[in-house]
Amino acid sequence: MPKTPYTSQTTAEEACTALAEHIRGKRVLITGPTSTSIGGATALALASLPATHHPSLLILAGRNPATLETIVASIAEKAPSLRVRPVVLDLASQKSVRRAAEEVLADTSGVDVIINNAGVMACPYATTEEGVELQFGTNHLGHFLLTNLLIREMLERNGNRGKDGEVVRVVNVSSAGHKRGEVRFGDVGFENGSVYDKWQAYGQSKTANMLFSVALAGKLGGRGVISVSLYPDRVLSGIARHLVLEEFVKAGWKTEDGKVVDDPKLNWRSLSQAAATLIVAGFEPSIAESNGSYLVNNHIANDQAAAYALSRGNAEKLWAHTEELVGEEFDL
Numbered sequence: 001m002p003k004t005p006y007t008s009q010t011t012a013e014e015a016c017t018a019l020a021e022h023i024r025g026k027r028v029l030i031t032g033p034t035s036t037s038i039g040g041a042t043a044l045a046l047a048s049l050p051a052t053h054h055p056s057l058l059i060l061a062g063r064n065p066a067t068l069e070t071i072v073a074s075i076a077e078k079a080p081s082l083r084v085r086p087v088v089l090d091l092a093s094q095k096s097v098r099r100a101a102e103e104v105l106a107d108t109s110g111v112d113v114i115i116n117n118a119g120v121m122a123c124p125y126a127t128t129e130e131g132v133e134l135q136f137g138t139n140h141l142g143h144f145l146l147t148n149l150l151i152r153e154m155l156e157r158n159g160n161r162g163k164d165g166e167v168v169r170v171v172n173v174s175s176a177g178h179k180r181g182e183v184r185f186g187d188v189g190f191e192n193g194s195v196y197d198k199w200q201a202y203g204q205s206k207t208a209n210m211l212f213s214v215a216l217a218g219k220l221g222g223r224g225v226i227s228v229s230l231y232p233d234r235v236l237s238g239i240a241r242h243l244v245l246e247e248f249v250k251a252g253w254k255t256e257d258g259k260v261v262d263d264p265k266l267n268w269r270s271l272s273q274a275a276a277t278l279i280v281a282g283f284e285p286s287i288a289e290s291n292g293s294y295l296v297n298n299h300i301a302n303d304q305a306a307a308y309a310l311s312r313g314n315a316e317k318l319w320a321h322t323e324e325l326v327g328e329e330f331d332l
Contacts, residue, residue: 005018006018006276006280006297006298006299007297007298008233008267008269008273008297008298009273010273010276010298011045011270011272011273011275011276012041012042012044012045012272012273012275012276012278012279013045013048013272014276015045015276015279015280015283015298016045016046016048016049016279017049019279019280019283019284020049020050020053021053022283022284022285023046023049023053023054023055023283024049024052024053024054024055025055025056026055026056026112026113026283027055027056027057027059027108027110027111027112027113028046028055028057028058028059028111028112028113028115028282029059029061029104029111029113029114029115029150030042030043030058030059030060030061030115030117031061031062031089031091031115031116031117031118031143031146032061032062032117032118032119033060033061033062033068033071033117034062034064034067034070034071035067035070035071035074036271037117037118037271038117038173038232038235038271038274038275038278039115039117039118039173039275039278040071040074040271041271041272041274041275042115042117042275042278042279043058043060043071043075044071044074044075044078045272045275045276045279046058046082046279047075047078047079047082048078048079049079051079051081051082054079054081054082055082056083057083057084057085057108057111058075058082058083058084058085059084059085059086059087059104059107059108059111060072060084060085060086060087061086061087061088061089061100061104061118061146062086062087062088062089062118063088063089063090063091063118065086065088068086068088069086072084072086085104085107087100087103087104088100089118089142089146090129090142091118091137091138091139091141091142091143091146092128092129092134092137092138092142093128093129093130093142094128094129094130094141094142094145094326095129096129097142097145097146097149098145098149100146101145101146101149101150101153104150105150105153109154109157110150110153110154110157110168111150111154111168112166112168112169113168113169113170113171113282113283114146114147114150114168114169114170114171115171115173115278115281115282116143116146116147116170116171116172116173116209117171117173117278118138118139118142118143119135119138119139119173119205120134120135120138120139121135121177121202122135122198122199122201122202123135123198124198125190125193125196125198127189127193128141128142130325132188132189132325133188133189133190133193133196133201135198135201135202135204135205136188136189136201136204136205136208138205139202139205139206139208139209140205140208140209140212140322141322141325141326143172143209143212144212144322144326145326145328147170147212147216148330148332150168151167151168151170151220151225151332152330152332154167154168155167155220155223155332165224165288166224166225166226166288167223167224167225168224168225168226169225169226169227169281169282169283169287170213170216170225170226170227170228171227171228171229171230171278171281171282172209172210172212172213172227172228172229172230173209173229173230173232173278174206174207174209174210174229174230174231174294174309175202175206175231175232176231176296176304177199177202177203177206178203178206178207178209178210178305178306178309179203179306179309180199180200180202180203180206181197181199181200181201181202181203181204181207182203182204182207182306182308182309182314183204183207183208183211183308183314183317183318184204185317185318185321188204188321207306207308207309208318208322209229210229210294210305210309210310211309211310211311211314211315211318212227212229212315212318212319213227213228213229213292213293213294214292214310214311214312214314214315215315215316215318215319216292217291217292218292218312218315218316219319219332220332221291221292223332226287226288226291227291227292228281228287228290228291228292228293228294228295229293229294229295230277230278230281230294230295230296231277231294231295231296231301231304232269232274232275232277232278233267233269233273233274233277233296233297234267234268234269235268235269235270235271235273235274276298277295277296277297277298280295280298281295287300292310293310294309294310
């Protein structure tokens with residue numbers, strides 16, 4: 001990836017302005033776009049552009065209809081002419097994922113950019129509707145199924161490449177937390193929860209996000225599918241809802257009275273600064289030269305990734321295992 005003008009302090013609005021010509025007219029799907037999330041900040045940044053450079057369609061996919069209404073209303077206030085389509089999506093239910101994919105494809109011939117942002121972090125042990133450990137099932141499996149259902153139909157309908165030479169770009173929001181755990185092939189469920197560690201489970205799911213991008217790039221890069229993963233850097237967003245104050249204090253992130261620790265070494269980012277990397281990953285043309293890569297602070301940072309999270313062999317194993325879990329092969 002050539003040198004670009006973005007820094008760790010770049011906001012999503014600034015990134016949108018720089019990439020306005022590449023955003024204009026595109027159909028963009030964002031999962032998990034709540035008002036307290038990086039996905040929500042991404043959607044609002046896209047809405048901040050002049051109407052002449054808006055996406056042609058912004059699809060916001062989330063579990064809670066009321067939460068979707070809130071972010072849709074915020075966007076409408078900022079950009080009344082921007083076409084926004086809310087879609088109910090529960091990533092912990094394969095039936096819901098399939099229904100959401102059908103809804104999207106019934107409304108449009110496809111999408112140009114998929115930003116898989118929704119997620120859960122360090123929650124108590126639980127399972128999806130199908131019995132898969134919740135963090136792996138929500139963060140990876142649900143996005144794997146949604147993305148492949150959309151891509152398969154799009155390639156069958158109209159495999160033509162868009163104005164940037166791509167059929168679709170897939171952005172998988174991962175984390176530096178991927179270093180907390182590899183994918184436990186053969187036991188992604190931690191022996192049905194008996195040996196569950198919430199942080200290892202989170203790490204496993206974030207590693208899976210990265211491997212999914214590696215697999216998409218390897219399997220479909222030649223057909224115009226670009227996919228990268230990213231770490232949006234340290235930010236206090238809604239994904240931390242399962243953590244109690246004691247855990248924030250132990251991590252050095254908050255004081256005992258609940259205040260955020262103002263330490264430059266922590267490199268806190270605002271929601272908008274964190275969302276900038278999602279914008280760059282989704283629309284910066286030069287990203288296509290680094291298909292399957294991992295971004296941090298708006299730049300390719302494969303040297304900051306654990307080797308197992310960018311392994312082509314692990315990516316192939318994960319793809320096959322995930323196909324088993326969703327009961328469907330995606331031989332695209």
